[in-house]
């Protein structure tokens with residue numbers, strides 16, 4: 001399978017008087033093969049958005065090589081832009097326009113035949129409600145409208161930054177089947193996400209980024225198999241004791257990671273040694289279970305941090321300068 005997205009040694013350091021120097025990407029590599037749904041995973045601030053925005057020419061990198069659809073970017077962006085659809089910011093729509101008006105306007109601006117508007121409305125499941133005003137739409141419908149806008153040019157590659165963000169379980173399910181349908185139709189989909197269970201369900205392959213570097217990549221099953229280190233999930237009667245308990249277990253020789261409400265403990269031969277170590281310090285275990293390996297535990301092991309729901313985006317993230325109109329976040333139309 002040819003690669004439709006290839007990044008090698010990407011580097012980016014932000015320098016600002018107010019926030020000082022921050023190295024966002026530190027020699028990052030990524031490869032996405034054609035026809036896949038590829039999950040791009042990483043904790044808050046690990047460099048996902050910087051990567052996607054750099055690929056799309058919205059940020060200038062300090063070094064590295066990037067290719068989209070076999071052409072070097074940013075130099076070839078004017079040539080490849082028509083074949084890449086992307087949503088990297090929350091799109092803004094005119095609230096009094098309908099979905100059809102919104103897409104017709106974008107189609108007109110992007111030299112896209114009007115017949116494509118009905119096609120994409122059908123694809124994202126908005127045809128029935130296409131004449132209603134956007135302000136009456138649920139968040140899930142607005143997300144689907146955003147995807148529809150990115151699909152207008154019938155892209156070969158679709159890049160979505162946190163497409164399931166803020167959606168209820170029904171909306172997430174709809175987004176999941178939409179991604180799968182698009183991949184079945186031959187499109188390659190790259191989605192950044194912190195909803196790991198979701199990624200495990202819909203993605204063929206993943207790249208995990210931590211502190212601006214790739215820490216794991218490959219087909220989901222392979223990444224899981226390579227990191228089947230197992231271990232135990234440990235909960236305590238008082239969650240406030242987790243950091244102290246982690247210190248004790250590390251002192252006793254176990255590899256221990258602190259998550260929001262539990263510890264992941266690895267490198268112990270018997271679970272009894274965990275309870276014994278902790279009880280000796282008056283720390284009482286309320287639950288101790290072997291970890292079945294899923295993406296969440298691999299992610300935790302590799303990045304040392306649990307994804308925090310609802311905190312995937314930097315609150316201080318700056319807007320893309322110079323973008324106006326109904327789809328601020330849309331690109332490639």
Ligand SMILES: Nc1ncnc2c1ncn2[C@@H]1O[C@H](COP(=O)(O)OP(=O)(O)OP(=O)(O)O)[C@@H](O)[C@H]1O
Nearest residue numbers: 014022024044045046047048049050312313314318
């Ligand atoms: N405009 C900016 N100026 C200065 N630092 C920035 C800027 N944008 C991002 N950063 C910093 O660069 C690092 C990577 O941020 P980035 O937004 O790419 O991560 P992310 O993985 O997308 O995180 P999130 O999931 O929270 O959006 C973070 O330390 C962040 O604070």
